[in-house]
Amino acid sequence: MTEAILSVENLSLRYRVPGGAVHVLRDVRLAIRPGEVLGIAGESGCGKSTLAAAMIDLTGANAERTSGAIRLRGEDILHLSADDRRRLRGAEVAMVFQDPMTAFSPVLTIGAQLVDFQFNRTGASRRDKWQAACGMLARVGISDPDHAMRRFPHEFSGGMRQRAAIAAALLMRPAVLIADEPTTALDVTMEAQIIHLLRELQADYGCAIVIVTHHLGVIAELCDRVAVMYAGQVVEEAPVDDLYHDPRHPYTQALLACDPARIEERSGRLPAIGGRLPDLRTPPPGCAFAPRCSKATARCLTDAPPRVVLGPDRSALCHEVAP
Amino acid sequence: MTDELLAIEGLGVDLPSGGWLPSRGRPAINILSGVTLDLKRGETLGLVGESGSGKTTLARAVLGLQPISAGTLRFDGAPLESGSDFRAIRRRTALMFQDAAASLSPRMSVGEAVVEPFVIHRAPAGDRRAKALDLLAEVGLPPEMAARYPHELSGGQARRVGVARALALKPALVIADEPTAGLDVSVQAEILNLMADLKDRHGLSYLIITHNLALIRHVADRIAVLYLGRLVETGPTAEIFARPRHPYTQSLIAAEPRPDPRLRRADLAIRGEVPGILRRPTGCEFHTRCPIARDICRSTAPALHTIGTGHFARCHFPETTKKGG
Numbered sequence: 224m225t226e227a228i229l230s231v232e233n234l235s236l237r238y239r240v241p242g243g244a245v246h247v248l249r250d251v252r253l254a255i256r257p258g259e260v261l262g263i264a265g266e267s268g269c270g271k272s273t274l275a276a277a278m279i280d281l282t283g284a285n286a287e288r289t290s291g292a293i294r295l296r297g298e299d300i301l302h303l304s305a306d307d308r309r310r311l312r313g314a315e316v317a318m319v320f321q322d323p324m325t326a327f328s329p330v331l332t333i334g335a336q337l338v339d340f341q342f343n344r345t346g347a348s349r350r351d352k353w354q355a356a357c358g359m360l361a362r363v364g365i366s367d368p369d370h371a372m373r374r375f376p377h378e379f380s381g382g383m384r385q386r387a388a389i390a391a392a393l394l395m396r397p398a399v400l401i402a403d404e405p406t407t408a409l410d411v412t413m414e415a416q417i418i419h420l421l422r423e424l425q426a427d428y429g430c431a432i433v434i435v436t437h438h439l440g441v442i443a444e445l446c447d448r449v450a451v452m453y454a455g456q457v458v459e460e461a462p463v464d465d466l467y468h469d470p471r472h473p474y475t476q477a478l479l480a481c482d483p484a485r486i487e488e489r490s491g492r493l494p495a496i497g498g499r500l501p502d503l504r505t506p507p508p509g510c511a512f513a514p515r516c517s518k519a520t521a522r523c524l525t526d527a528p529p530r531v532v533l534g535p536d537r538s539a540l541c542h543e544v545a546p
Numbered sequence: 547m548t549d550e551l552l553a554i555e556g557l558g559v560d561l562p563s564g565g566w567l568p569s570r571g572r573p574a575i576n577i578l579s580g581v582t583l584d585l586k587r588g589e590t591l592g593l594v595g596e597s598g599s600g601k602t603t604l605a606r607a608v609l610g611l612q613p614i615s616a617g618t619l620r621f622d623g624a625p626l627e628s629g630s631d632f633r634a635i636r637r638r639t640a641l642m643f644q645d646a647a648a649s650l651s652p653r654m655s656v657g658e659a660v661v662e663p664f665v666i667h668r669a670p671a672g673d674r675r676a677k678a679l680d681l682l683a684e685v686g687l688p689p690e691m692a693a694r695y696p697h698e699l700s701g702g703q704a705r706r707v708g709v710a711r712a713l714a715l716k717p718a719l720v721i722a723d724e725p726t727a728g729l730d731v732s733v734q735a736e737i738l739n740l741m742a743d744l745k746d747r748h749g750l751s752y753l754i755i756t757h758n759l760a761l762i763r764h765v766a767d768r769i770a771v772l773y774l775g776r777l778v779e780t781g782p783t784a785e786i787f788a789r790p791r792h793p794y795t796q797s798l799i800a801a802e803p804r805p806d807p808r809l810r811r812a813d814l815a816i817r818g819e820v821p822g823i824l825r826r827p828t829g830c831e832f833h834t835r836c837p838i839a840r841d842i843c844r845s846t847a848p849a850l851h852t853i854g855t856g857h858f859a860r861c862h863f864p865e866t867t868k869k870g871g
């Protein structure tokens with residue numbers, strides 16, 4: 224099996240809040256191999272964005288790692304020097320956010336910013352950088368890139384801004400591209416185009432992609448492997464085909480069952496999971512999903528579920544899943 | 547009593563170019579044109595189309611929040627013309643906003659927010675506190691929620707508050723602009739089920755605006771598809787999804803990412819962006835992106851063809867049916 228390029232090892236992280244802490248990531252293990260596309264799914268508030276931000280050491284000031292490590296090519300990124308951290312962000316790992324506006328300053332042209340993003344290319348002249356930026360804009364499907372370089376971010380449509388943000392992220396040829404809900408703010412046709420673009424870019428540049436989304440269709444279209452999160456834990460990990468055709472964790476099963484896109488029969492009512500995520504200030508002793516789970520037994524409420532290995536790339540965190 | 551609740555005929559909306567500045571001498575920008583649509587009592591109509599196609603503008607025009615430049619509107623048998631007509635429809639129509647949490651005032655408790663429509667429309671509410679608790683119960687929120695503030699709500703709870711507000715004045719029509727955008731599938735289902743229950747209980751009609759086709763397929767009786775401010779196809783939901791006739795509708799349905807890796811698409815169902823509203827293409831406005839466009843499409847605007855009962859498509863070749871979905 225190929226060595227992981229980025230690995231999250233038993234990571235636990237909490238946010239300090241008035242009167243305590245929220246335990247947002249709990250013993251998360253995940254490995255990203257070179258060139259693969261990994262999807263992170265799960266309902267709102269389960270910790271997807273926190274995990275994605277942790278991979279690039281961009282968690283908020285009140286975040287605190289209580290255990291574990293994040294290793295890039297074997298080195299813990301939280302023990303890097305300031306210089307190495309700068310190299311990490313952008314050159315090795317780049318990030319694209321849900322709101323493409325956040326990638327750009329409103330007061331500078333797109334071109335000026337795409338040139339600045341290449342600060343690491345010390346040997347290159349400004350002209351080289353301008354040309355590289357222009358080429359990358361063309362590559363992400365922006366027509367008339369020379370013209371686009373002189374525009375300000377607000378003059379772009381949402382879809383164009385997200386393309387430009389992806390161009391910015393790719394300019395440094397990162398080994399890993401992390402995209403947090405990159406299509407959530409876009410409409411269906413733009414979403415389809417961004418998915419298509421990411422797939423092409425992945426084939427061209429061979430970078431690994433981590434994509435965070437609660438849209439199961441996006442993951443199915445794009446990913447090789449999927450990690451499903453629930454209440455700060457990875458509850459199931461599987462190759463994409465297995466996840467959609469043989470989901471094993473009760474939460475994954477419930478999540479897939481309530482996607483209206485997977486329900487053929489038109490009915491006035493749609494299935495829902497019911498209940499809420501537990502309060503992560505005091506994580507429950509047993510399985511976090513137990514109060515909502517249709518398969519739960521008495522021990523699910525009291526004992527932490529084991530990680531059941533189901534295959535070389537498959538596991539589920541559940542008492543009731545048989546290996 | 548007829549079963550027509552809302553009738554929109556030949557609706558056009560122009561906006562002055564140049565935003566806030568005085569528009570004298572500058573040409574108006576045409577946003578909507580020739581939109582003819584009706585909504586029956588107890589019916590759910592889905593309005594779909596890409597970003598910028600004019601969905602929100604249409605809703606605003608119906609409520610008199612946006613001046614119209616052409617066409618007529620009729621609500622419950624009476625024409626909507628004067629300011630007082632529109633005030634009347636606004637009392638009987640509730641608007642659920644695109645961003646539920648942001649549309650709640652941060653300084654107003656949930657209890658105050660749900661009865662605010664009575665204040666806005668100067669309607670007698672009786673005992674406001676009791677009314678607020680009734681409305682919260684109606685949308686499945688416990689009474690203690692009344693004391694909460696918007697920032698203390700989850701996305702799903704904020705939507706429920708939005709639904710409660712919409713119900714306050716016992717409307718005949720609810721216009722919901724992206725009622726579940728940004729919600730998880732499970733919470734989305736809870737909100738849609740709630741809306742369906744309330745519809746059954748109170749005989750409501752819904753106009754649901756969304757670009758989520760997977761969702762609208764389950765909840766709408768009929769679908770209307772907007773492209774650049776024109777209706778390009780309308781028809782019964784089941785028929786639209788089984789046999790979409792307009793190439794744009796076909797592309798939209800095909801573009802939806804399907805939650806099954808075995809159904810991945812190798813190609814793109816639809817390329818490019820919607821042309822700018824200032825550069826409307828000639829002929830059929832979809833021809834720049836249409837996979838079956840021919841010469842006539844570039845020169846001549848197509849008429850609305852009748853496909854079947856209540857099913858229309860604005861295309862020169864509505865018979866060239868590609869399988870959708």
Ligand SMILES: Nc1ncnc2c1ncn2[C@@H]1O[C@H](COP(=O)(O)OP(=O)(O)OP(=O)(O)O)[C@@H](O)[C@H]1O
Binds near residue numbers: 267273
């Ligand atoms: N800086 C912070 N301080 C305190 N709590 C936080 C902070 N950031 C996030 N949280 C909380 O941590 C939990 C996980 O948040 P996160 O944003 O990682 O979830 P997510 O899975 O990305 O959700 P979504 O799908 O809504 O984006 C949530 O309960 C959230 O409210």
Ligand SMILES: Nc1ncnc2c1ncn2[C@@H]1O[C@H](COP(=O)(O)OP(=O)(O)OP(=O)(O)O)[C@@H](O)[C@H]1O
Binds near residue numbers: 577598603
């Ligand atoms: N106040 C305004 N001034 C100028 N143009 C406007 C104004 N409001 C809307 N428009 C334009 O009118 C068109 C229709 O906008 P509208 O908001 O109705 O679209 P929409 O279908 O609701 O889009 P979305 O899915 O993004 O909400 C767009 O091209 C928009 O740019």
Ligand code: SF4
Binds near residue numbers: 518528541544
């Ligand atoms: S451990 Fe129990 S409660 Fe948790 S998912 Fe498995 S069966 Fe359900």
Ligand SMILES: [Mg+2]
Binds near residue numbers: 403
């Ligand atoms: Mg997030």
Ligand SMILES: [Mg+2]
Binds near residue numbers: 601602603723
């Ligand atoms: Mg809108």
